[in-house]
Amino acid sequence: MYHKPLFIFAHLLGESSFYSTYKRVVHSQWNPYSELKKDQEKQLRHMISFACDNVPYYHKLFNELRLTPSDIKTIEDLEKIPTLTKDTIKDNWEDFKPVGLDTMKYYIYSTGGSTGTPFQYRQSKYDRFLSGAMLYRGWGYGGYELGDRMVFLAGTSLDVGSRSIIINKAHEISRNIRRLSSFDMGPKDMHQYAKIINSFKPRSIRGYASSVNFFANFIDENNIDIPPLQAVFTTAEKLMPHMRKNIEDLLGCEVYDAYGLNDGGVGAYECAEHNGLHIDTERSIMEIVDDDSKQLEEGVGRILATSLHNYSMPFIRYETGDIGHLLNEECGCGRKSKLLKEVMGRTADILVTPDGRYVHGYFLIYIFWDYGKGVREYQVVQKKVDKLVIKIVPEDNFDEKQLDMIREIIKSKSSEWDVEFRFVDEIERTKAGKYKFIISELV
Secondary structure: OOHHHHHHHHHHHHOOOHHHHHHHHHHHOOOOHHHHHHHHHHHHHHHHHHHHHHOHHHHHHHHHHOOOHHHOOOOHHHHHOOOEOHHHHHHOHHHHOOOOHHHOOEEEEEEOOOOOOOEEEEEEHHHHHHHHHHHHHHHHOOOOOOOOOEEEEEOHHHOOOOOOHHHHHHHHHHHOEEEEEOOOOOHHHHHHHHHHHHHHOOOEEEEEHHHHHHHHHHHHHOOOOOOOOOEEEEEOOOOOHHHHHHHHHHHOOEEEEEEEOOOOOOEEEEOOOOOOEEEOOOOEEEEEEOOOOOEOOOEEEEEEEEEOOOOOOOOOOEEEEEEEEEEOOOOOOOOOOOEEEEEEEEHHHEEEOOOOOEEEOHHHHHHHHHHOOOEEEEEEEEEEOOEEEEEEEEOOOOOOOHHHHHHHHHHHHOOOOEEEEEEOOOOOOOOOOOOOOEEEOOO
16 A cells, blocks of 8 residues: 555655654564663763753753762652742743753644643653654554544544644645544534545544444444444543443444643554553653652552653653552563553542542542432532532433432542532533533632
8 A cells, every 4th residue: 555655655744753653662562571671761861961061951950969960860859859830840940941952843832731721841852753653653552554444533632623724734634634523512513524424435533432332323323334443542542431331332442542742642442452551651750649740550649751862941840740550560462661550630620528528530430430420521610619610511311310410429539519510502622622521710
């Protein structure tokens, strides 16, 4: 097929080392973890030395901590360095510019995160194409091969609708993809999407879990057939168990989840064993840490990211805002990388009771699994510490009597919570087209 050579050629135009890098990381996925870690630490020492010598912020930080680059030799040594937040970067923006930045090739991106406030960062050219190689390798866990036809069903965080029509078309042709926007998912749009998929005949669909789930329900309810798919790749949102089952049942293929953060460089992808997400090692270091920022061998903690190749803006122990569950076991597929059982959600999605206790948003999610019959979509918003607003998009078979049970269970966690239900026609998406189940507006 001509698609693979064209696909590779398009990437080589951007970065001449792309294909050799891709082949290298495809090979390294089978390396023993001790070897993967050794390679990580070698690159870590390069990055730490560069950051201390060339980035004013890190030069000052190491002096204040009385550290030298030689003090950071291993992943475990990272605990000597405090974590890095978006606010710290914003407050010290000029000090994060490395010496010689004007001679580097890099891109400028923005991410909104859970707050919706744009956060700007730089990504070096090589790091960008390395991220692409890692992405294609991750899809390969689900059978993807370079140049395979794929449909994107998402928003701007997956580059849908963020380019001009001409540039977008060129990218679609060279990469053998079609981009469908999750911003526009009315009946007319969905019928058009089905026509495009039937004409294009993709091997896989990639998109936000909620968007793919919504599309799967639509074609089922309207008796629309689409060509058989090899896989669905979900990302950017939490893939809930009921969503996975629904998508697999209605689209007739396996779902492969993924986690990625471009600003920090961390990534993890699910394989055919579905035992968790394999954590990438070649582009970054992912730490799962406790409340004291100490590394965990297993269990639930905050996800920190240390970029290994983004010299235009090194991120060292960067607070991603995500919570992950690290497993201390090997996958049966033969890959030796560490596993994330799941990414449990944004730290902002933790609810706070009036008496100061914390309740993870999953508590509400499980309630709606059991008592949400006839609820098409819902969203829980904590506007004040004693106030929960629950927006509901009801279906025809929705029974309002369920609300009494839902309210009672919620109040079992905190009797001081005032629970208000609001019926709406739709749940508003974020500016990037994402759907959030739980939102905390507490400052």
